[in-house]
Amino acid sequence: MVYVTRRTTFSASHRLYNPLLSDADNERIFDKCNNPNGHGHNYVLEVTVCGVPDPLTGYVLDLKRLRDIIEEHIIEKVDHRHLNEDVDFLRGIIPTAENLAWAFWQILEQKIPSGRLYSIRVYESENNFVEYRGEPIDVPRYLVSTTTTLHDDDEILQR
Numbered sequence: 697m698v699y700v701t702r703r704t705t706f707s708a709s710h711r712l713y714n715p716l717l718s719d720a721d722n723e724r725i726f727d728k729c730n731n732p733n734g735h736g737h738n739y740v741l742e743v744t745v746c747g748v749p750d751p752l753t754g755y756v757l758d759l760k761r762l763r764d765i766i767e768e769h770i771i772e773k774v775d776h777r778h779l780n781e782d783v784d785f786l787r788g789i790i791p792t793a794e795n796l797a798w799a800f801w802q803i804l805e806q807k808i809p810s811g812r813l814y815s816i817r818v819y820e821s822e823n824n825f826v827e828y829r830g831e832p833i834d835v836p837r838y839l840v841s842t843t844t845t846l847h848d849d850d851e852i853l854q855r
């Protein structure tokens with residue numbers, strides 16, 4: 697098995713906030729990342745596909761093709777956006793690097809033309825990154841605006 701990786705970057709803003717928690721708890725847990733109007737990161741995304749090299753081409757998959765897939769399905773949707781507000785597939789998800797990696801996996805897994813998706817790494821800063829390898833996890837969606845506090849009659853949907 698050979699592992700091939702495409703590395704790319706995007707810039708986006710987000711706010712870490714859970715509408716189920718009080719403002720005080722949100723601030724305690726998420727600290728600066730709870731800033732009401734968001735804040736930005738220069739993210740690095742690494743997508744790794746594994747497989748056996750094709751005997752005719754020597755490729756697991758053409759990395760140019762992987763580049764184009766990531767560009768079309770992820771980067772164009774998230775680059776220079778507010779992750780809480782502007783990205784349909786992240787709607788209601790707390791946009792931690794963990795949850796971004798999971799969400800990107802859900803999209804990319806079906807798009808890989810040869811080999812199989814092995815890992816997604818999301819770097820939020822030079823020293824902090826997360827890696828997701830596709831084990832099933834439950835990522836809730838909180839369908840409440842990030843800028844309002846939850847009230848009793850707000851609807852909360854979980855996947």
Ligand code: NI
Pocket residue numbers: 710729735736737
């Ligand atoms: Ni942040």
